Amino acid sequence: MKRSIEDIRRQELIEGAYRAFLQHGIDGLTTARICKEAGMSPGILSYYFKSKDEVLFWMVRHANRVIMDEVAKRMKAAPNRWERLLAIIEGNFPKSLFEQNTANAWLSFYVASARDPQLERLQRLFHRRLASNISSCVSGIVSRADLPGFVETVAVLIDGCWLHRAAIHSQTTSAGAIALITNQVEQLLGATGISAMKKPAK
Amino acid sequence: MKRSIEDIRRQELIEGAYRAFLQHGIDGLTTARICKEAGMSPGILSYYFKSKDEVLFWMVRHANRVIMDEVAKRMKAAPNRWERLLAIIEGNFPKSLFEQNTANAWLSFYVASARDPQLERLQRLFHRRLASNISSCVSGIVSRADLPGFVETVAVLIDGCWLHRAAIHSQTTSAGAIALITNQVEQLLGATGISAMKKPAK
DNA sequence: CAAATTTTTGTACGCTCATACAATTTTTTA
């Protein structure tokens, strides 16, 4: 009962913050805006949260989960490692999210995470997960020595495409970004590497 | 006389803003901090500039010129198109600038440019210059159809490496970023393309 | 239903900041 209403309100505020985040980025998030977006009165935030930063923290986790769900959904349906790698790439560019406001919002989170230790920890966690996912797809295909470089290259490409979507007024679509990255990955792995990955594992 | 002192003060303020920018990013720039960094009293800014945003505008131009000078210097010494392409890549990662604070500062500029039309225009200008530079190196080597994709890929890689330097606590050095990008470019152009570019042009 | 408790509202406080400007100092002019 008490537990329940508290959880509900907290969740509503987090989701309100998420919607405001997508539109205005982290800097555009004010306590008033968050509360308004959640349909509550301005003072309520400090009743359910210790501070605005705490809402931000949970909001970012929520935002990341949205993307990770896209990745997980596609990975589940992937029959082999090559398809799993594609699932990672494609899952990082959901059509409905790959537009300028959202890209800018994510970018603003990157900037904020440089000065907020809490957000920085999240940032690292997200990156570790991505790196681990990529690694598991190509272990054995890419040599142990080349693995870190391969992983970093893919990560750089993914983040770079988001950055370009945000800042350069490039009309790149979700499909365009996926094609760009896939093309680079194909060159790195080579035809033999890819066909090896296509053998249904497990 | 009047002209001279005015230009000097404006330049000092712009350079003060630049130093503060490198350390604290765009959001950390306050009028007081800019004036202090320039060794002047806090009110002076509104005497020599219409607003803080005007200082920001000129500061960003200044900051970009620092990078462009690095590129230009290297291009001048390049005997052929392949070396010119390397000059562009290397010039975008000056050793003294490729560290976290500076990378974050640039990132914060990208974010700010999404909401400030003046900064957005600069952003586009910078990108056009980069794209044009890259194009001129590989025209004739990369087919006309593949050219936009090639240019975008290189641009994404450059920006992506800066983003990673800023946000992911990657220990990537300047040399590491250059190697990563060069490696990708070599794969795209192939051995025959590169050797064609190495013939001394002009 | 009355008292106690929880939830919500609206606002006031303190802080940071950009900007404008009156007062002061420095430099130029005649």
Added chain:
DNA sequence: TAAAAAATTGTATGAGCGTACAAAAATTTG
């Protein structure tokens, strides 16, 4: 050198913000 102009200082003003909290409303309890 005295008057005028230019340059600089320091501060006041007002806006936007996060947070705390007293008062009010809603809900639960006995």
